[in-house]
Amino acid sequence: DQQVKQNSPSLSVQEGRISILNCDYTNSMFDYFLWYKKYPAEGPTFLISISSIKDKNEDGRFTVFLNKSAKHLSLHIVPSQPGDSAVYFCAASSDAGAQKLVFGQGTRLTINP
């Protein structure tokens, strides 16, 4: 019963183009969403987040879009750079009580020079 799903295990994008990573969720109680980036042999690092009261949040080259009606969020990276090659995890939580992030299974992004 995966409440957060990233249906694309991998994505390959040309350097300089836009990378779009997608995430779907099933639990309507989720009200906060985050993206984490993970390099091999390291822990995930926080990238960007969005509250359910917004539909867009931007931070430099990274923008997260939230479509609550579709229970869908996406991460846009533009322009993509070789250093963006990593595994990206989508995560969601509800603030009912203590924090308990539910993660997707990740999408491996490869940026080709």
Added chain:
Amino acid sequence: DTAVSQTPKYLVTQMGNDKSIKCEQNLGHDTMYWYKQDSKKFLKIMFSYNNKELIINETVPNRFSPKSPDKAHLNLHINSLELGDSAVYFCASSQDGHSNSPLHFGNGTRLTVT
């Protein structure tokens, strides 16, 4: 000046043994966590402590026992290890237990049970 450090990085042991993984954070955070990344790559929460108090205890076998001697440390002890315990275990911390406090992860401990 590592923010969240966990040791060891690799742990190979036989079934039935008892092992511990240590975690320390120097960020002054109030909340610490243990997550498990299984073979399907999902990261799933196991435990959460806030100021040494257990907050979250997911459906984890009681062979797993977390211990928080102070708010900067959260260790994980595993008794009677089984093959299915093989995974990568990540320690993490956050400023508080609210959803808008991002987690800071350690680099993981890869546990292999043979």
